[in-house]
Amino acid sequence: MALKKNLALALAFGLAATAVQAQDLRIGLQDDADVLDPDQARTFVGRIVFESLCDKLVDITPDLEIIPQLATGWEFSEDGLTLTMTLRDDVVFHDGTPFNAEAAVYNLDRSRNLPESRRASEVSSISGVEVVDATTIRITLAAPDATLLAQLSDRAGMMISPAAAETMGLDFGLTPVCSGPYSFVERIQQDRIVLERFEGHWDAANYHFDTVTFLPIPDTTVRLANLRAGDLDMLERLAATDLTSASADASLETAQATSLGYQAMTINVGNGERSGGPLGQDARVRQALSLSIDRSVIAQVVFEGAVAPGNQPWPPTSPWYNADFPIQERDVEAARALLAEAGYPDGVDITVQVANNPVQQQVMQVIQAMAGEAGIRISLEAKEFATLLSDQTAGAYEASQVGWSGRVDPDGNLHQFVTTDGGINDAGYSNAEVDAFLNGARVSNDIDARRAAYNGASAILMEDLPLVYLYHPVWIWAMETGIDGFVPYPDGMIRLAGLTLTE
Amino acid sequence: MLAFLGRRLLIAIPTIILISIFVFTLQKLLPGDPVLVLAGEERDPAVLEYLREQYRLNDPIIVQYFTWIGNALTGDLGISLRTQEPVLALIGQKLPVTIQLAVMALIIAIAIGVPAGVLSAYKKGTWIDWVANVVALSGLSVPNFWLGIMLILLISVKLGWLPASGYRPFADDPLDSIRVMLMPAFVLGTGLAATLMRHTRSAMLSVLKSDYIRTARAKGLAEHVVLIKHALRNALVPIVTVTTLLFGELLAGAVLTEQIFNIPGFGKLVVDAVFNRDYAVVQGIVLCTGIAFIFMNILADAAYRVLNPRMRDE
Numbered sequence: 084m085a086l087k088k089n090l091a092l093a094l095a096f097g098l099a100a101t102a103v104q105a106q107d108l109r110i111g112l113q114d115d116a117d118v119l120d121p122d123q124a125r126t127f128v129g130r131i132v133f134e135s136l137c138d139k140l141v142d143i144t145p146d147l148e149i150i151p152q153l154a155t156g157w158e159f160s161e162d163g164l165t166l167t168m169t170l171r172d173d174v175v176f177h178d179g180t181p182f183n184a185e186a187a188v189y190n191l192d193r194s195r196n197l198p199e200s201r202r203a204s205e206v207s208s209i210s211g212v213e214v215v216d217a218t219t220i221r222i223t224l225a226a227p228d229a230t231l232l233a234q235l236s237d238r239a240g241m242m243i244s245p246a247a248a249e250t251m252g253l254d255f256g257l258t259p260v261c262s263g264p265y266s267f268v269e270r271i272q273q274d275r276i277v278l279e280r281f282e283g284h285w286d287a288a289n290y291h292f293d294t295v296t297f298l299p300i301p302d303t304t305v306r307l308a309n310l311r312a313g314d315l316d317m318l319e320r321l322a323a324t325d326l327t328s329a330s331a332d333a334s335l336e337t338a339q340a341t342s343l344g345y346q347a348m349t350i351n352v353g354n355g356e357r358s359g360g361p362l363g364q365d366a367r368v369r370q371a372l373s374l375s376i377d378r379s380v381i382a383q384v385v386f387e388g389a390v391a392p393g394n395q396p397w398p399p400t401s402p403w404y405n406a407d408f409p410i411q412e413r414d415v416e417a418a419r420a421l422l423a424e425a426g427y428p429d430g431v432d433i434t435v436q437v438a439n440n441p442v443q444q445q446v447m448q449v450i451q452a453m454a455g456e457a458g459i460r461i462s463l464e465a466k467e468f469a470t471l472l473s474d475q476t477a478g479a480y481e482a483s484q485v486g487w488s489g490r491v492d493p494d495g496n497l498h499q500f501v502t503t504d505g506g507i508n509d510a511g512y513s514n515a516e517v518d519a520f521l522n523g524a525r526v527s528n529d530i531d532a533r534r535a536a537y538n539g540a541s542a543i544l545m546e547d548l549p550l551v552y553l554y555h556p557v558w559i560w561a562m563e564t565g566i567d568g569f570v571p572y573p574d575g576m577i578r579l580a581g582l583t584l585t586e
Numbered sequence: 587m588l589a590f591l592g593r594r595l596l597i598a599i600p601t602i603i604l605i606s607i608f609v610f611t612l613q614k615l616l617p618g619d620p621v622l623v624l625a626g627e628e629r630d631p632a633v634l635e636y637l638r639e640q641y642r643l644n645d646p647i648i649v650q651y652f653t654w655i656g657n658a659l660t661g662d663l664g665i666s667l668r669t670q671e672p673v674l675a676l677i678g679q680k681l682p683v684t685i686q687l688a689v690m691a692l693i694i695a696i697a698i699g700v701p702a703g704v705l706s707a708y709k710k711g712t713w714i715d716w717v718a719n720v721v722a723l724s725g726l727s728v729p730n731f732w733l734g735i736m737l738i739l740l741i742s743v744k745l746g747w748l749p750a751s752g753y754r755p756f757a758d759d760p761l762d763s764i765r766v767m768l769m770p771a772f773v774l775g776t777g778l779a780a781t782l783m784r785h786t787r788s789a790m791l792s793v794l795k796s797d798y799i800r801t802a803r804a805k806g807l808a809e810h811v812v813l814i815k816h817a818l819r820n821a822l823v824p825i826v827t828v829t830t831l832l833f834g835e836l837l838a839g840a841v842l843t844e845q846i847f848n849i850p851g852f853g854k855l856v857v858d859a860v861f862n863r864d865y866a867v868v869q870g871i872v873l874c875t876g877i878a879f880i881f882m883n884i885l886a887d888a889a890y891r892v893l894n895p896r897m898r899d900e
Contacts, residue, residue: 115858117626118670125626199640204630256670272669272676273858274753274850298752300848304735305751309848312742312750469618469863476622476629488627506629 106293108584110577111306111318115273115299120256121241122193122200127488127575131319132276132297133241134576137261140168140187140240141232145340145572147491149232153182153242153262163227163528170218173285176244177266184214189245191222199253202239204506206231227526229533233492237574264290264579273299289580310335310561316584317562317569319577323389329561338560340571341391341398343489345496346446348372348435348482348551354511355478362433362481367425368459369548372433374421375457376450377413382554385445391555395541396487396496398555403493403534405541418457430458436474437484439465446553447484475509483509486556491574493537494525501540501549512549516540587891594887598880605876606658609869610651620863624667641667654869663873664866666859673870676855681874684851686756687774687844688836690767692829694775695782700825702779703786704818707794718783725780734773734846741769751848770847774840778832785828789821796820822893830886834879 116129121137124130142152157168174182191212194202208228213221224231234240247260259267264286265278276297280290298315300306303322307329309315321329321337329335350369351358361368378392394410397403422430437447444465451461466474475483490496498521499505503513517540524536544550558575568581621637622629638644642653657664663673699722706718742750754763793799794817802812841853848854852871859867891897 117668123670125624125628198636199633201626201628201630201633203633204628254670271679271850272671273854274848298848300751302845305738305846305848308735308738308743309750312738312746314742314750314752467618467861469620469623469861472622473617473619476619506631507627 107296108292108294108317108579108582109296109298109315111309111315112297112299113301113303113306113320116276116297118256119259119267119270119276120253121238121243121261122197122202123253123256124238125201128297128299128319130238131575131577132278133238133261133263135263135265135278135295135579136259136267137241137243137263138174139237140170140235140242143233143236143491143572143574145570147343147573149236152236153187154235157232159227159528163526164224166222166224166231167215168220168222170220171285172218174262175283176242176247176260176262177281177283178244178247178260179283180244180246180260182242182262183217184220186242186245187220188212188214189248190242191220193243193248194239202234205234205237205239227528229525229528230492230494233490233495236491265295268294275299286580291581291583292579295579307561310563313563317560317566317577319558319560319575321559321561323386323557323559325561326387326389326559334564336562336564336566338562338569338571339389340558340573340575341400342556342558342575343397343491343496343573344487345393345396345398345489345555346443346484346486346553348450348484348553349475349500349510350482350549350551351478351480352510352512352547352549354509357478357481358511360433360481361425361427361431365425366547367421368427368431369551370546371418371421371425371457372454372459373548373551374411374414374418375454375459376551376553377453378410378554380413380453381446381449384449385442386554386557389557389559391557392553393555394545394552396500396550396552397493401493403537405538405545407538408541408545413453415457418459422458427458430460432460432462433481434462434464435482435484436464436466436471436480438468438471443484450553478509478511489574493533494521497521497537497540498525501544510549512547514543514547517543587888590891591884591888594884598877598884601880602873602877606655606869606873607651609872609876610654611647613865613868614647614650616860616863618863620667620865623861623863654866658870658873663870666867667864668859668862668867673866676867677870677874680850680852680855682756683753683849684837684840684853686763687767687771687840687849687851688833690764690771691774691778691836691840692833694771695778695832696829697779698775699779699782700786703783704790704813706783707787707790708813710791718787722780722783725776725783728777730773730777730840731842731846733776734770734843737769737773738846751846753849753851767849770840770843770849773847774836774843778836781832782825782828786821786825789824790817793817793821819893823890826889826893827886830882830889834875834882837875837878837882 112128112131114126114128116132117126118124121133138153140152140154141149144150153171153174154168155171157166159166170184170187176182194200194206195209208224208226208231209222210225211223215221242262244260248255264281264284266281268277268279270276278295280293300309306318307321307325310318326337329337350362352363382388382390382392391398392410393399395404435447437443447463451463454461474480487496499507501508501512502518502521520536520540524533527533562569565585567583570578621634621643624637625634642650665672666676702718706715709715738750741748748769749766752766754766756763799812799817802816841857844851844853856868856871
């Protein structure tokens with residue numbers, strides 16, 4: 084009897100604890116988001132905010148499968164030129180405007196046609212969108228596009244209120260109106276973005292916080308100190324070097340996921356005069372450079388093991404990884420032999436530009452030491468990021484240590500960097516066979532055919548090495564104990580569905 | 587006094603124009619393309635070109651300057667390339683934050699620096715002087731970011747007395763607002779206190795040697811009257827100069843302190859703007875702080891006249 088009573092009491096307390104649980108979830112972000120308009124936005128942290136603010140047509144699973152969100156189902160036509168999507172019928176935007184086929188068409192057209200749209204290139208395969216009925220749209224494509232659904236699982240697929248978009252115009256991002264689980268309350272630049280629970284959301288029961296506050300705190304040490312002091316409930320991008328101490332702290336929990344992105348050295352092989360050196364002209368020198376690097380040493384020395392060594396645009400755990408080309412063991416003798424064969428028995432001197440932040444500089448210093456032993460003498464040029472970027476675009480570099488945040492579809496990690504007309508082909512690489520493989524992989528919806536195409540391309544790229552891949556960052560989240568239901572995703576986003584906090 | 591102020595204001599105009607030209611051209615000399623930064627990871631050439639046109643970055647620099655200064659005269663400082671908020675609104679949002687931080691830091695600095703300086707000058711050569719000097723020197727040499735992080739770890743993480751960072755508008759809750767800003771103001775203030783202490787000390791030393799102090803003492807005045815009324819009052823002129831200059835500097839943003847304590851003030855705004863090549867924001871802020879600096883200088887000159895009657899006739 085007493086036991087029963089105690090149980091009942093405990094239950095009551097438990098319920099009370101859940102009922103009065105933290106109303107506000109405070110999340111520490113590494114940067115301040117830019118404009119909060121999905122069509123104009125470009126920062127990573129902006130996407131984290133959108134994840135709670137705006138629904139998308141489709142979403143992804145942690146294993147990168149495409150699943151329904153606002154779209155309940157979809158079907159490609161036989162020739163791959165038409166995509167028919169059915170939509171939920173119980174969705175309203177934060178301003179009360181109903182979400183329907185018309186709204187979806189408005190949004191896709193805005194992503195395609197708004198002059199300021201940063202999404203235009205992501206949905207460039209779309210040639211037309213039309214309403215079939217209130218909950219069905221038909222997307223017509225100029226050519227089959229295997230990447231489209233993945234694009235619609237991100238900002239290009241986010242739905243904003245057409246009424247608000249019409250009234251606000253380009254200022255939409257100052258007071259965004261979407262249909263996500265949380266609606267916009269206020270933003271103070273560089274201080275906070277506050278969202279509140281949207282009762283009218285179709286899945287409202289699954290979201291447990293009354294408000295969510297995003298606080299940009301760029302310094303990783305300070306961000307962690309805020310979490311420890313209880314001023315934050317969770318943070319993204321814990322520094323790898325803080326992982327050990329955070330894991331040892333009983334009041335904190337951590338979660339990890341290998342990211343979709345990579346860090347690499349882009350080699351200037353054909354982008355202006357600076358490509359004329361031995362590194363740019365002779366693939367053997369690039370192979371020697373790659374062979375001289377022990378990637379697991381970088382992971383251990385700089386990141387205490389909290390990154391995944393890599394040699395391809397996607398991590399070894401990815402279904403797209405070409406298993407015929409595993410990460411090579413470091414081989415200084417083989418590297419020297421390759422240099423000698425290329426006509427440089429005394430070694431070569433190269434200059435590598437790197438962003439002036441301590442972590443990337445350490446990465447390059449470790450590489451500098453390792454490559455030096457193989458006769459590749461690296462001088463480092465640390466540049467502030469904006470300068471680094473414009474020098475890289477202009478071809479004013481020999482090699483550049485940069486990374487890519489990664490995309491759900493493999494196309495996004497490779498096509499634009501190495502195809503002849505690729506938008507970010509700063510290496511100046513051009514190979515007709517690679518172009519054919521990668522363009523082919525883009526228009527096929529057959530997984531096996533796509534995989535064969537990527538394998539074909541990587542076989543060539545591993546020889547030519549316009550990019551020397553180094554490692555794949557690992558997203559690390561830290562949160563106070565008591566947060567339950569957090570699911571790490573390889574895209575680095577924070578999805579609040581099902582997340583609870585018991586103090 | 588009015589004529590003096592009028593004269594100073596007139597002189598300020600060409601200075602401000604010079605500042606505006608300087609900021610504008612220096613900024614354009616920075617390497618790095620704002621549009622590339624703006625475009626983010628996806629660098630679609632069509633969008634880049636569109637943005638260049640939209641933000642008039644293709645115009646000759648002279649035209650760009652006159653467009654900007656012309657708009658500035660009508661109170662339009664342009665919009666932030668990064669978030670599309672109007673620069674004037676941003677400044678209006680950040681200025682109260684920075685002013686509050688600056689005032690609080692200055693109060694702490696004066697409360698520590700001036701008495702310490704007076705005391706160490708008065709007790710020159712004794713252990714008090716020695717201790718004050720050591721404390722002042724450490725205040726100057728301990729880097730703000732280090733002290734800041736140590737304080738966060740001790741006061742917020744270990745003891746839980748004050749929040750680790752953030753900002754609460756003064757109008758929302760004055761007491762809480764002061765509480766939140768106490769640590770950053772202390773970090774900034776101790777650094778400035780050292781400077782103030784050194785200046786107060788040397789000003790007091792030279793005054794204490796003068797004849798009228800000897801006369802005052804000979805008249806049999808109490809020592810504290812001699813020290814405060816006769817000596818300190820005369821030593822105040824250089825101290826006021828330093829204080830106003832320090833205040834001007836604080837207005838330009840205590841970059842590191844704001845970064846560590848995550849205070850959304852001028853410093854953070856301008857650093858982010860420079861890294862993002864957010865020209866309009868950088869220009870707007872530098873122009874504003876330039877004007878604030880000039881204004882502070884005029885205020886200092888006016889203060890001399892209040893403090894020192896002999897300067898009033900000049």
